[in-house]
Amino acid sequence: MSTIDSTAPKIVDPKSTSSNPTTSASMQVPDASGRFGDFGGRYVPETLTRALEELVEEYQKARKDPDFQAELDELLHRFVGRPSPLYHAKRLSGLLGGAQIWLKREDLNHTGAHKINNTLGQALLTLRMKKTRVIAETGAGQHGVASATACAHFGLPCVVYMGAEDVRRQKPNVFSMRLMGAEVRPVESGSKTLRDAVNEAMRDWMSSVEHTHYIIGSVIGPHPFPQMVRDFQSVIGKECREQCLTSLGRLPDAIVACVGGGSNAAGMFYPFVQDTSVRLIGVEAGGRGQQSGEHASPLTYGSPGVLHGSYSYVMQDNDGQTSDVHSISAGLDYPGVGPEHSYWKDTKRVEYTSCRDDEAIESFDLLARNEGILTALETCHALAKAAQIAKTMTRDQHLVICLSGRGDKDAAELARLRGQEW
Amino acid sequence: MTAIDELFQRLKGSGKKAFMPFITAGDPNMAFTSKVLQRLEALGCSMAEVGFPYSDPIADGPVIQASYTRALGNKLKLQQIFDQIQSDRSERKMPLVAMVSYAIIHRQGQEGFIQAAKQAGFSGVIVPDLLVEESQTMSQLCRKHDFNLIQLVTPTTPRERALRIAEASSGFLYFVSVTGITGERTELPADLVDRVGWIKERTNLPICIGFGISKPEHVKLLAPVCDGLIVGSAIVRCLEKAGESQEQALASAEQLIASLLAALEPAKG
Ligand SMILES: Cc1ncc(COP(=O)(O)O)c(C=O)c1O
Numbered sequence: 039m040s041t042i043d044s045t046a047p048k049i050v051d052p053k054s055t056s057s058n059p060t061t062s063a064s065m066q067v068p069d070a071s072g073r074f075g076d077f078g079g080r081y082v083p084e085t086l087t088r089a090l091e092e093l094v095e096e097y098q099k100a101r102k103d104p105d106f107q108a109e110l111d112e113l114l115h116r117f118v119g120r121p122s123p124l125y126h127a128k129r130l131s132g133l134l135g136g137a138q139i140w141l142k143r144e145d146l147n148h149t150g151a152h153k154i155n156n157t158l159g160q161a162l163l164t165l166r167m168k169k170t171r172v173i174a175e176t177g178a179g180q181h182g183v184a185s186a187t188a189c190a191h192f193g194l195p196c197v198v199y200m201g202a203e204d205v206r207r208q209k210p211n212v213f214s215m216r217l218m219g220a221e222v223r224p225v226e227s228g229s230k231t232l233r234d235a236v237n238e239a240m241r242d243w244m245s246s247v248e249h250t251h252y253i254i255g256s257v258i259g260p261h262p263f264p265q266m267v268r269d270f271q272s273v274i275g276k277e278c279r280e281q282c283l284t285s286l287g288r289l290p291d292a293i294v295a296c297v298g299g300g301s302n303a304a305g306m307f308y309p310f311v312q313d314t315s316v317r318l319i320g321v322e323a324g325g326r327g328q329q330s331g332e333h334a335s336p337l338t339y340g341s342p343g344v345l346h347g348s349y350s351y352v353m354q355d356n357d358g359q360t361s362d363v364h365s366i367s368a369g370l371d372y373p374g375v376g377p378e379h380s381y382w383k384d385t386k387r388v389e390y391t392s393c394r395d396d397e398a399i400e401s402f403d404l405l406a407r408n409e410g411i412l413t414a415l416e417t418c419h420a421l422a423k424a425a426q427i428a429k430t431m432t433r434d435q436h437l438v439i440c441l442s443g444r445g446d447k448d449a450a451e452l453a454r455l456r457g458q459e460w
Numbered sequence: 461m462t463a464i465d466e467l468f469q470r471l472k473g474s475g476k477k478a479f480m481p482f483i484t485a486g487d488p489n490m491a492f493t494s495k496v497l498q499r500l501e502a503l504g505c506s507m508a509e510v511g512f513p514y515s516d517p518i519a520d521g522p523v524i525q526a527s528y529t530r531a532l533g534n535k536l537k538l539q540q541i542f543d544q545i546q547s548d549r550s551e552r553k554m555p556l557v558a559m560v561s562y563a564i565i566h567r568q569g570q571e572g573f574i575q576a577a578k579q580a581g582f583s584g585v586i587v588p589d590l591l592v593e594e595s596q597t598m599s600q601l602c603r604k605h606d607f608n609l610i611q612l613v614t615p616t617t618p619r620e621r622a623l624r625i626a627e628a629s630s631g632f633l634y635f636v637s638v639t640g641i642t643g644e645r646t647e648l649p650a651d652l653v654d655r656v657g658w659i660k661e662r663t664n665l666p667i668c669i670g671f672g673i674s675k676p677e678h679v680k681l682l683a684p685v686c687d688g689l690i691v692g693s694a695i696v697r698c699l700e701k702a703g704e705s706q707e708q709a710l711a712s713a714e715q716l717i718a719s720l721l722a723a724l725e726p727a728k729g
Contacts (some may be wrong), residue, residue: 071593081562081589083519084625085614085639227525233516240518245640247616342562346514347589357538358567359515 052370063387067378072261072348075384077377080309082240082347094262099213101269104163113158114273117191118148120155120275124281124438128423131407137291137431139424141441142278143412144302151414151443152274153184153304157253159270161188164251164273164458171250172196175239177204177232178369178416180443186220188253196220197210199238201231203366207451212460221266222283225351229362232298232372256299257376260347264304264376271305275378278438286436292317293425295440296370296420297390300376302442307388308378317389320379321423321460323365334363335392335449337377345374351383357363366395369416369443393419399455401425402445414443415452462608463555463583464631467506468666468687478506478688479724480668481695481717482559484527485510486536490544496699501554503717508554509586509690511516514561519588520642523693527700538564549581557584557610557631562680565590571601584608584631588688592625597627608632613659615625615639615649622659632666632687633659637673643671643693648681656685676723683724691720 064119067074080090087224100106104271114120123146127139128379144152157174172194176182182198189196198215202224205212215222228234236258243252257264257271282290293310295303297320317320333339336351345360353361353373365371383389401422405411415420417440423438431437445452453460464494468527470480481500485493493510500508513536520528545556567575576600577585582609590598592611602609608631609729615620626633635656640674654670660667669682670690679689698713 079594080591081594082591082630083588083614083637084591084612085519085616087591087621088616088618227529228515237516237518241521241641244519248639344561344566344589347518349566352562354567356567358561359532362561 043428063311063382063385065308067381068261068265068278073263074264074378074381075428077242077342077350078261078348080347081344082260083244085244086247086260090262092167092261095164097262097266098310100163100166106202110159110162114155118154118158119146120273121277121281122146122284124278126285127366127405127409130404131428133304133408134332134425134428136428137385137437138427138432138433140290140436140438142306142438143275143441143443144274145411145414145417145444149184149187150446151184152181153255153306154187154302155273155305156270157181157184157188160251160253160266163194164194164253165192167251169249169251171246172253173199173239173242173246173250174253174255175199175232175235177201177235177254177371178367178414179208179215179447180372180414182220182222183211183214185253185255186215186218189220196304197242198222198442199235199242201225201226201229201235203230204232204235208368209450210350210447212398229401232368233360233374240346244294247391250446255380257304258299258346258348258374264348264378267301267305268304268308268378272308274305274315275300275307275309275441278306282436282438285388287314289313289429290436290438291394292435293438293440294319294368294420294424294427295323296321296416296442297375297379298323298372298416299374300379302440304378305346306440307382311387318387319423320388320390321419322390322392323367323370324397324417325364325395326395331362332364332370333392334373337379337390338392339404342380348377350380351375367369367398367415368420369414393422397422399452402452407445411441412445413441414445414451415448417442462606462631464507464557466634466696467555471506471687473507477683477686477724478668479582479721480507480509480688481505482509482511482670482690482692483699484524484531485541486531486534487513487527487532487696487699488530490536490540492702492706493728494548496704496713497548497552499558499714500717501552503714504624504721505554505717506688507557508548509557509559509692510541512538512544512560514564514566514728516563517561519641521641521693523697523700524642525672527696530703538568542576547583552581554582556581557586557608558582559586559588562587563589570598574607575602578605578607584610586610586612586634592628595628602630610634612636619658626659626663626665629652631667631729632668633663634690635659635667635669635686637669637671640669640671642672644697648672648678653681653685660685661712669690671696676719679720679723687725
């Protein structure tokens with residue numbers, strides 16, 4: 039147990055003040071062509087251009103329309119249950135003996151993850167564009183469930199593409215989607231994971247684009263998706279910032295979030311971009327090791343390239359072919375990452391690191407045993423790193439973890455990974 | 461002036477149309493690709509489009525996608541494509557155009573890619589995921605190296621935009637017949653002929669139609685309104701069994717191509 043007295047005088051953490059000179063990341067991104075610095079843009083077949091332009095137009099109109107905001111806010115409040123609590127994990131904080139740990143409880147949202155913040159916004163846009171069908175990709179199944187939910191709510195038909203390997207390891211979510219009337223199409227090509235699901239969804243969209251909207255589930259894809267998904271997810275960071283000011287009387291010292299495509303992290307970080315006293319830390323899937331093919335950490339080990347319609351860090355070979363990646367977590371098992379994260383990496387506004395499979399699996403117990411919370415395997419990556427970072431901080435400092443999703447969906451897979459009976 | 465520009469000038473003089481098969485490089489290996497290209501030329505194809513296998517093609521249907529997977533599964537590298545195309549160069553008169561995803565080009569650097577492709581013997585490139593807005597640098601570099609950048613117009617492209625794309629394109633304009641991915645279709649859109657005709661009246665650039673074309677009827681219908689036809693999936697499907705028997709695969713592709721070329725004949729007028 040910690041011996042540090044909570045009434046000890048406040049120590050100024052050198053990392054949390056002005057020792058970070060290269061913070062030049064702007065919140066005024068992307069530009070009109072969808073660029074976050076060099077990153078982003080739009081690398082898609084001409085067939086999709088008109089739909090993307092239409093989406094830009096409709097989204098810009100909706101942003102300025104108080105009725106749209108009011109409708110979305112109402113849904114987020116009464117249907118999703120927002121605002122999500124900022125919870126002080128006192129037992130865990132005491133146990134680790136470092137910073138005070140706060141959990142931004144996106145796992146308490148309806149459907150159990152942050153993904154619903156985005157799907158409701160995009161479903162509303164689907165209706166405004168008078169499109170009559172929705173498609174989505176999913177890895178962990180959380181975005182698929184959130185899409186199926188939004189579609190059931192609005193009466194839209196929904197098709198979800200999901201890698202066959204992910205169908206296996208995230209079965210509970212496959213059932214949920216089907217219960218809500220969505221059609222889940224397993225994808226057998228490539229590595230049968232999230233990247234292949236995105237490919238299939240894009241191909242569907244190539245043929246159906248005139249009447250179908252593709253609800254992309256993260257801050258990836260061609261402009262305007264990275265911006266639009268970030269904006270819909272920014273409700274996380276906005277609420278969190280206010281809750282910190284209310285509960286702590288100040289901003290937190292550090293915020294940690296896991297990064298798959300990067301939507302929960304982008305939504306959490308974006309409202310804090312200009313608060314340079316706040317350390318922002320994104321955690322990628324470190325898998326089994328640093329060699330290519332063993333992890334899914336493009337920001338940590340990859341290089342800039344093109345995948346799924348935008349220019350960003352990606353795992354690729356010398357010919358520009360996308361490399362295979364690995365993670366125990368279906369939602370992080372993706373070779374690319376949103377372009378704004380690449381921008382934040384290069385401007386050094388956000389620190390990116392990665393967390394191995396075994397560290398993530400182990401950290402599941404931290405919240406389960408000490409706080410009574412089952413955490414999604416994706417989120418466990420943030421949790422494991424946050425626990426390490428918290429130990430290097432003092433008891434009067436505050437660290438927020440974006441608790442992006444609940445762990446029920448992973449119970450069976452976790453048992454399998456640990457060689458236990460299910 | 462590239463070999464593609466010269467080809468269309470020649471065809472125009474004689475009132476003929478181009479016939480352009482698409483094949484996947486390295487399916488199942490480059491030696492076979494080299495053999496196929498020789499046979500295509502011997503059959504009387506005006507030109508050939510060589511698809512560079514890519515791991516995540518968005519515009520391609522199951523047939524071409526599977527061919528990419530086979531080629532990459534056999535560890536095909538970019539350099540092997542260039543080496544083989546270059547070593548056959550002296551025996552080949554038929555121009556070649558490369559079909560390459562932007563991820564591959566970006567990795568080599570735009571100018572580096574253009575130089576390597578040109579040196580190997582390609583006359584131009586189609587980049588299916590490089591939109592006209594993103595293509596300025598590539599377009600300038602292609603002009604600098606006398607290399608064609610062939611851009612695409614699709615059924616969802618608004619008319620004004622189609623004209624802008626035609627202006628930015630060189631060699632020819634690739635008119636995508638359907639809203640969708642590559643793959644054989646039994647029927648082509650009813651308004652296709654009219655839409656091609658509309659652009660034809662407004663540009664001097666040759667127009668070639670591709671996606672979905674697989675039958676002599678398609679060829680007969682479309683040849684009169686355009687300058688060339690591109691046939692991909694139907695041919696790639698014939699060639700997909702090459703791993704088992706190269707001769708059988710080639711024979712079935714030849715049979716298909718001969719029937720399509722015969723359908724093109726009357727339009728040669
Ligand atoms: C709970 C949870 N967290 C995180 C992620 C990763 O996605 P992103 O990086 O877009 O937040 C997922 C994706 O499925 C998820 O389900």
